[in-house]
Amino acid sequence: MKRFKGWLxxxxxxxxxxxxxxxxxxxxxxxxxxxxxxxxxxxxxxxxLEAGLRSQRRIVINNxxxxx
Numbered sequence: 828m829k830r831f832k833g834w835l836x837x838x839x840x841x842x843x844x845x846x847x848x849x850x851x852x853x854x855x856x857x858x859x860x861x862x863x864x865x866x867x868x869x870x871x872x873x874x875x876l877e878a879g880l881r882s883q884r885r886i887v888i889n890n891x892x893x894x895x
Contacts, residue, residue: 836845 836848840848
């Protein structure tokens with residue numbers, strides 16, 4: 828499909844349209860990379876938050892029943 832799309836663009840699009848298409852694709856790829864980085868950062872934050880909450884759920888009961 829990628830080869831067909833490339834052929835179609837080279838064959839039928841004028842030069843200015845090809846250039847604008849390439850520029851737009853580069854801009855969108857940059858935005859996509861930024862969004863993926865932000866998602867990875869937020870997922871790491873959530874993993875840390877989950878680990879912190881899990882460690883607080885431990886219930887320790889000290890009833891001193893064996894003494895005295």
